[in-house]
Amino acid sequence: MKIAIASGKGGTGKTTVAVNFALAIGDAQLFDCDVEEPNCNLFLGLDLEKQEDVSIAVPEINTEKCSLCGSCVEFCHYNAIAKLPRSVMIFPKLCHGCGGCHIVCPENAISEIKRPIGMIEKGVDPGSGISFFQGTLGIGEPMATPVIRRLQAHMDENKVAVVDSPPGTACPVIATVGEMDYCVLVTEPTPFGLNDLILAVNVVRQLEVPLGVIINRHGSGDDSVEEYCYSENIPILMKIPYDREIAVLYSEGIPFVQRMPQWKEKFRSLYEKICFISSENTSQYSCSGVRNQW
Structure with a gap:
């Protein structure tokens, strides 16, 4: 199962969701495909080893x-x-x-x-069992897609892959999300969040990848995002509240599932929900994340 965590704009909490989601699943792969500015490892703090030049x-x-x-x-x-x-x-x-x-x-x-034009690095978190890969585009290089393609080549088909996508709707996003089994779009309850969510939904639908939405900082804005999702029959998978404790942990570079065990269970339930949706569509995956043989 390959799950992209994407967003129509930067700053919605996409990386926060990707890191906490992967940690909650455990024994998974986490890929930072935002190769122009990879930042997942700010929360993991792993020693990375170069795997290859791109x-x-x-x-x-x-x-x-x-x-x-x-x-x-x-x-x-x-x-x-x-x-x-x-x-x-x-x-x-x-x-x-x-x-x-x-x-x-x-x-x-x-x-x-x-x-x-760039390189691929890897680190392993012995506590959670996560295998982490990140791509880094060279300074001044204009094309992220070749680095993303090489990064995706390291995916193990027998493990769950959580993929932190680049923000926006341009070529790097298409290269990342187009290869996924499911896409989670992270948004915020603001007019800007809604506008860019609509753009992202249109792109993901063109790619024919199943999608759902997570509303981050829920309670800080209005209900327009929820109304849009209901009108478009888009599942709202999770609402992460506008919470001071979560914000403080984020500012300290600490994934909040490590300090708030209730959220670890919520993210595990999120994974099971995605597996269920995918199995209804394709009958290809079980909630273990391993491809079924029947």
Whole structure:
């Protein structure tokens, strides 16, 4: 079972939910796919070890072979290659690493070199049994998706995977959520929260991933989010109150399930609820998180 914790905007409590959810389940995998600014480990405090560097293949021009025909320029839809009067210029940070320019070159003048853009790290929490993975995009790098793809390659299909998605509705979110079995959208009861929740719901529905909503800081705003969910037949999975104790623990970098055992049980019940919803839709998963063989 792969469960994404996502949100239409930043600051709704998405990472808080992801970390506490994974800790409550125990013996799970937690993936921080917010590779531009991973922060799950601020709450876990694990010693991380590098697993791999993430690179993409970018073109390199052999000027002696290049006939300046322009085939590579015409092919590249990302404008990563420009033809000048006497040479061809490459813009590595615009390149998506598709390799098409190498294929279409009639002179075989284009080879590919690896350009590092990020890395994958791992840590293990012996107390909860969580295996934690995070991706980190290099400073100044514009493309998060290749790092997210490599991060997802470390998922063990026989374990529950809780995935902290990037915020928003752009390409990194689509790359993350599109591979999931279920998506939990975390929102807040404010006009901004509702607006961005609607955008996120539309994206997740386009991806055809089942979804539910958690309302964080419940009681601090109005009822518009709940009214929207009811009108759209979206299950409200949990309401986390606007609570001082939770806020204090958050400010100290402490997952609140570690100090508030009643919330550990609530998050476990949340997992069982998601399993039940998924089993109704697909009959593929049991609440153990392991794929059924029947």
